[in-house]
Amino acid sequence: MSTPLRLGTRRSLMATTQSGIVADRLTALTGREVELVGVTTFGDVSRAHLTQLGGTGVFVNDLRGRLLAGEVDFAVHSLKDLPTKQDERIALAAIPERDDPRDALVGPVRLRDLPAGARVGTGSPRRVAQLRLLRPDLEYVPIRGNADTRIGKVTSGELDAVVLAAAGLARIRRDGEIAQVFEVGEMLPAPGQGALAVECLADRDDLIELLSAVDDPLTRAAVAAERSVLAALEAGCAAPVGAFASGDGHILNLTATVVDVGGARSVRKSTSGPSPAAVELGRELAAAMIAEGADTLMGEQAH
Numbered sequence: 473m474s475t476p477l478r479l480g481t482r483r484s485l486m487a488t489t490q491s492g493i494v495a496d497r498l499t500a501l502t503g504r505e506v507e508l509v510g511v512t513t514f515g516d517v518s519r520a521h522l523t524q525l526g527g528t529g530v531f532v533n534d535l536r537g538r539l540l541a542g543e544v545d546f547a548v549h550s551l552k553d554l555p556t557k558q559d560e561r562i563a564l565a566a567i568p569e570r571d572d573p574r575d576a577l578v579g580p581v582r583l584r585d586l587p588a589g590a591r592v593g594t595g596s597p598r599r600v601a602q603l604r605l606l607r608p609d610l611e612y613v614p615i616r617g618n619a620d621t622r623i624g625k626v627t628s629g630e631l632d633a634v635v636l637a638a639a640g641l642a643r644i645r646r647d648g649e650i651a652q653v654f655e656v657g658e659m660l661p662a663p664g665q666g667a668l669a670v671e672c673l674a675d676r677d678d679l680i681e682l683l684s685a686v687d688d689p690l691t692r693a694a695v696a697a698e699r700s701v702l703a704a705l706e707a708g709c710a711a712p713v714g715a716f717a718s719g720d721g722h723i724l725n726l727t728a729t730v731v732d733v734g735g736a737r738s739v740r741k742s743t744s745g746p747s748p749a750a751v752e753l754g755r756e757l758a759a760a761m762i763a764e765g766a767d768t769l770m771g772e773q774a775h
């Protein structure tokens with residue numbers, strides 16, 4: 473009997489749910505037991521300073537610190553929170569099959585049925601920018617906090633609706649309150665949205681091999697293309713950049729957009745190409761978008 477693998481996870485419901493799903497799938501496929509190790513990250517204890525600390529990257533870095541310290545064997549992150557530049561000491565050992573990549577509106581009615589002037593909460597420039605294209609007559613209110621806190625502002629009447637990732641809502645079992653799931657054509661998700669990243673130390677070859685059991689090559693190719701767009705635009709997770717790719721393992725279809733935060737102008741382009749060239753596909757699409765002025769839309773805050 474081998475010892476259980478230690479999976480480091482934040483203690484939030486969303487984090488423990490997604491860690492538990494990966495743990496169960498790994499055990500089912502490999503027979504290896506997994507033990508969840510709850511970790512309180514620096515980002516969890518000093519939420520107020522999250523903006524100064526550099527957004528969700530703090531959670532990722534804290535869990536990576538536990539890997540480097542040998543306290544846990546592997547970690548599961550929301551892929552869209554990973555910086556585009558990989559730490560070479562850490563291996564992205566698996567990208568499991570993606571959940572719903574789309575954004576969702578939590579509120580009483582669909583976006584088109586909200587009255588003019590309705591207050592819609594979202595902290596994401598990407599969502600605000602695309603929502604402004606759909607409904608320029610609404611008021612967009614920046615909000616922070618976890619998904620429960622955000623939904624609470626609708627329940628309390630402080631806001632009329634909030635927009636969150638459908639996958640995250642499902643993981644905290646609040647998807648019953650979704651009034652509308654946006655089609656990717658009307659609201660491009662963040663690169664990697666709905667996907668998970670399984671990381672361990674880069675020098676643990678046996679563990680990387682074991683974790684590859686939960687890897688999904690179709691998802692891996694799609695998110696590689698999406699993240700390549702983001703990297704080539706030199707944009708971070710707070711940039712008004714949406715990207716979505718899907719494919720059959722041979723051909724990958726990729727669409728990306730950059731919208732100026734005022735929602736007045738946008739650049740949007742699609743392409744397709746062979747799946748193994750996912751990274752090049754994303755890079756070329758970004759270059760074509762920059763040629764159409766995408767970089768001038770991002771503003772200072774995107775860098």
Ligand SMILES: NCc1[nH]cc(CCC(=O)O)c1CC(=O)O
Pocket residue numbers: 528550551552553619635636637639640641664665666667668
């Ligand atoms: N930035 C926070 C974050 N990171 C991952 C998710 C949702 C789940 C996912 O995209 O996999 C969320 C919340 C949200 O955007 O609504």
